[in-house]
Amino acid sequence: MGTQHNVRLAVLIDADNAQSSIIRELLVEVSKYGVATVKRVYGDWTTPNLRGWKETLNQHALQPIQQFSYTSGKNATDCALIIDAMDLLHSGRVDGFCLVSSDSDFTRLATRIRESGLVVYGFGEQKTPPPFVVACDKFVYTEILRAATSPAPTAPVETAGSKQLESILKDAVTAAMRDDGWAPLSGVGALITKTNPDFDARNYGYAKLSGLMRAQAFLELKTVSSSEGIGAATLYVRFRDEKQSRASASSSGT
Structure with a gap:
């Protein structure tokens, strides 16, 4: 194509x-x-x-x-x-x-x-x-x-903390996960769209999927630069362990 x-x-x-x-x-x-x-x-x-x-x-x-x-x-x-x-x-x-x-x-x-x-x-x-x-x-x-005409939408179309969203994200991360537990964010996004055509981070008030992912207490992201020092860096996501998740949720609530 x-x-x-x-x-x-x-x-x-x-x-x-x-x-x-x-x-x-x-x-x-x-x-x-x-x-x-x-x-x-x-x-x-x-x-x-x-x-x-x-x-x-x-x-x-x-x-x-x-x-x-x-x-x-x-x-x-x-x-x-x-x-x-x-x-x-x-x-x-x-x-x-x-x-x-x-x-x-x-x-x-x-x-x-x-x-x-x-x-x-x-x-x-x-x-x-x-x-x-x-x-x-x-x-x-x-x-x-x-x-999109407003730089910071204040009324998301859907609820960011919904159980349905959590299930969608968990299923996609699990499916895209490598042996080391990390999943490329681009692969996660592609899997989500295949099973949920109407999924869009903007529905939840975030401009990009990475922003939505960072807002989830049960997930963590990392950036890996190109080994040759050229090209865009790659984002990866994985599940936090239970202790990390509780700490993240506590800090976000303060």
């Missing part, structure tokens, strides 16, 4: 289930995974509820795709997006898709794209049904994109 810098992504946005106010932050997020070579927004542009999109379309070179609602109760917009996605899939012009919607109707589309070996990034609100979330390789909640 090539490096991140030349991965071609199709960004397909369901205007009925996405907000124009977060598009700038969304496109910045997309740039972390590749280059948005296709940027389309689907909706019935004759309806009043999509008027707020006009300025956003012009600012970000988004192509509006008109789809009339022929029958009440039937979502023609979803159908148009799915048809275009399949055309792009078979054209070989892109390496992956960014599906922007909080609608579970795109669950099968995400699954079908992944069956063809292409990556799928999902973007939607916290209300997005779980089937669509887990059908994606990675799912980003748009609430954290809004929080």
